[in-house]
Amino acid sequence: MMPEPQQSRPPRNWREKLHELIYESEKPAGKAFDIALLAAILISIFVVMLDSVDSLHARYGHIFFILEWTFTILFSIEYVLRLICIRQPIRYVVSPLGIIDLLAIIPSYLSIFFAGAQSLLVLRALRLLRIFRIFRLVRFLSEMQFLGSAIMNSMRKISIFILFVLTSVVILGSIIYLVEDESSGFTSIPQSIYWSIVTITTVGYGDVAPVTPLGKLIASFIMLLGYGILAVPTGIVTTEMHLARKKEHTNKACPNCGREGHDRDARFCKYCGSRL
The missing domain is CATH 1.10.287.70 (Helix Hairpins)
Structure with a gap:
């Protein structure tokens, strides 16, 4: 009796590939993306700090302005892509990480109407909390x-x-x-x-x-x-x-709502109920 041929997994669509790149830091591509994102966050914060020095602002203010808006546009595109590649984007928007990501780009747009609002761009430092999940510092994350x-x-x-x-x-x-x-x-x-x-x-x-x-x-x-x-x-x-009872969590993101912090043996998202 001939063995039945194994059914091959259907090819992933672009949204699944994008989700793996942006959310799955355990995969090589996702980890590389998150490391590049952290580097961009650090550089953007450094630019904001230098721009607050009067002598540097007088000499390189136009360069700092271009850099600030370049990073803002990049982070805006990244934020939109995060919404696109999950099935229920509103759950990501209201999640803690989603709120932090939004706060990282709003000050630049507010600066168009309110002078000095760009100083709030230092809120991007909150996004550095992703370092716990990127480098698998599960112990620190669980603590x-x-x-x-x-x-x-x-x-x-x-x-x-x-x-x-x-x-x-x-x-x-x-x-x-x-x-x-x-x-x-x-x-x-x-x-x-x-x-x-x-x-x-x-x-x-x-x-x-x-x-x-x-x-x-x-x-x-x-x-x-x-x-x-x-x-x-x-x-x-x-x-x-x-x-309080400690539980071991994984940094796997839900493909539906994008939230993390699930138990390692969890098969369904504890926030939206979707299969992980």
């Missing part, structure tokens, strides 16, 4: 995801804590306004609340200070309260880090 998960799980408790702190500074600021005289700098309740915030955070600008014994007593209480407050968020996050 970053683990820390991010612990912080997100702590947000509700921290929000309640911040509400308590805000209530405290409003009450203490109002009390110090009643105790102190305007000559001490406490000219209004908002000004007194500002002093209370500065004091409770242990910053201590020194531009406003109580002079009465009762005012100094209240200030001492706020200072001691500030030291105790500093430890609370740390304890909340530390507890969540102990409760």
Whole structure:
């Protein structure tokens, strides 16, 4: 009995090839693309920094201008290609990496209408986070995801804590306004609340200070309260880090939504449900 001939895989279309080039950093072509992208990001940030120096801007401003727009156009084309080669581009647009990629090109276009907006191009430095997935630094990437998960799980408790702190500074600021005289700098309740915030955070600008014994007593209480407050968020996050469960993730991108961070044994995307 003759063995059945194996069915050959249908040839990939251009979108699949483009997806492999742009998203799959584990493949040689994708890794080369991402390394070239990182080099372009570094050079563009360096150009923005040099352009902020007055002496260099006066001599080479036109060159910096051309380079900035060259990189902006290249990054714009790359962003459009990322949208084209996935089936649900809106999921990539609203993902963290998609938002960062968009922020990397918006400042140049804003500079057409608002002078100086090109200084925000340093936001491109956020795109350097791709170095974790490009060079397969999975350990660092998983640690970053683990820390991010612990912080997100702590947000509700921290929000309640911040509400308590805000209530405290409003009450203490109002009390110090009643105790102190305007000559001490406490000219209004908002000004007194500002002093209370500065004091409770242990910053201590020194531009406003109580002079009465009762005012100094209240200030001492706020200072001691500030030291105790500093430890609370740390304890909340530390507890969540102990409760969080580490999972090993891969940097494989979903062909449908372009998002990463899937478990190594996952067969479907945990964000959109498409097959990986």
